[in-house]
Amino acid sequence: MSIPDDDDAACPLPYSDYDRVVLGHGSGGRLSRDLLEQLLLPALGLAAHDPLEDQALLAPIVGRPALTTDAFVVRPLFFPGGDIGRLSVFGTVNDLAVGGAVPRDLALSFILEEGLPFETLLRVARSVARACAEARVRLVTGDTKVVERGKAEGLYITTSGVGVVAPGRELSVARAAAGDVVLVSGTLGDHGIAVMVEREGIEIEGELLSDAAPLTGLVQAMLEVEPNIRCLRDPTRGGLASALNEIARASRVGIRLDELSIPIRPEVEGVCELLGLDPLYVACEGRLVAVVPRASAERVLGAMRAHELGRNAAVVGEITSGPSGLVTERTRVGGERVVMMLAGEQLPRIC
């Protein structure tokens, strides 16, 4: 796949009077085809001259096929360190990767709002192409729909992905056992706070970037030194707290965290403090949490830190025999708290 140059964000469409999406672009007729052939396919780095079939035929799979799907409705579309295009690729890639799969093929659909400037669509599509290259996945099929103005916020993306799990890999949220160790691959909450800072117009010192990144390489490096990793999760919506609650529940174990060992950037901590949020519940898009046997914890940690995406990896807690399903945290002053599953949206406190 050739990667289009992002610096040239000018629209390449010479043929039409439109500089933005109109309802006709979703008609399935000539305008739809023009949009696809002249804007989307080139921006996505795909050849426009190949016949466009209604389906993609995939290469045979050696191993167990893994399938996942995800939807992306982030606002704003562009934020420090990423955009909806990158998220839509990495989100699906990471859901496959944390199952031990090597992601391979990707399907992607755009839902476009009438009036969306082509320039915006172009930027997003180019970003999708770059993200696919980074994550080493092939975009093999897709769709585009247009909805009336006001029925969407610019654009939404859905992606589905197929990956391959090598024989012998048995990662599952139900496999954590008492005595195992909990690791995270880096600082928590960077993505969620970067988006919030952009959305709310909060001014902070320094630059806080989203952590959006494809985790395949990191996961494979970890599995190489310890094929018996119990489970991996990418703490997206609901953050580390929700990921660990799911593990504790599925594995019927307790989890005990140590607050002081959890890596959180001062900027993230500061914004959370300001808004009354708890960083343990803030989303990441390029981090993972791992449960590994105690005996290999150091080895896995070493492999993580040796990888670019795991430089700030840390041991943050352990699996205990109970109470079953309960996640607790030893606080920095030596007390203890329960880290609950979020009831709904995390709401900023009044004081």
Next chain:
Amino acid sequence: MKFVDEYRDSEAARRLSAAIAREVTRPWALMEVCGGQTHSIVRYGVDMLLPSSLELLHGPGCPVCVTPLETVDRAHAIAARPGLIFCSYGDMLRVPGSRGDLARAKSEGADVRIVYSPLDALTIARQNPTREVVFFAIGFETTAPANATVVELARSRGIKNFSALVSHVLVPPAITAILGAPDNRVQGLLGPGHVCSVTGTREYLPLTKKYGVPIVVTGFEPVDLLEGVLRLVRLLERGESSVEVQYERAVRPEGNARSLELVERVFEVCDRKWRGIGSIPQSGYRLRSEYHEQDAERRFDVASVETNEPAECISGQVLRGVKKPTECPAFGTRCRPDRPLGATMVSSEGACAAYFHAGRLRAGVRSLPVAS
């Protein structure tokens, strides 16, 4: 983080915890007044660093919890008006009214927006001159100056489409109601740090004298709270009832004169109903008559909305420290943070929510998060 980390320091916490254990010779029931303090106690497990003879009772100082049901219902009635923008602090969104919470009103089409400052609501009003914008002005004395500011700015700048739904409450009358009740159990108070940074400590001296209960005005970080407890225990053990200030970095005895002046100009003291507790005389603020144009209650004619609490909810007794959340038959079963019966289960500052979170540490939901 500077000015925060030193108040979350484990070594300082350990020293204070040991000092408290040395000073305590018998059981004491202490109440932290503020919801922010309750939140911090549960967040950091501060109660676990205290000897078991000290009991922490969670006070009424969660503004979200005590905002009366009528006011929540009035907020709904206003928010549901077509074209109107209703602005609220985040945690008011999930407080149940008679017909669900504001989050539900939002899902049904109301334009409800979370703001971090009342000034944001004013900005929204300026950006949407053809739409009515209402700010839900709740809180204790702490938020009163900021809320007074926007009301005054709206008037002085002629921003006609802005109004405030005011439901302000005051701490000293609530303390009087608690300490004066025949079933009172509170022997010492961790006073409200942020409230006193506005009001000063004047109003607390007479309370101490009248009820013989010492008050230590305390901050919100774990080290603040432990130091507050230590000073309170010393006073109790010596049999002294006076007012001390632990939260010296923010509180001056005379308070913040400019803020007080502003509040005085915009608000007047009124009787106020507290959710779960009932009416307390002279316990709230309402807008002065000069600001009637900025008063959403008058503007939208919702003063007549009257409603009643779910009969099962005992949040009133919980807010006064008379009953534990765990003494409520609905606690943890029919009433949980994800489907609350009363407001004390909603905000993370609410005692019931705090208990729900911490109580589960000890063998099921019926145990107490008191010191071990």
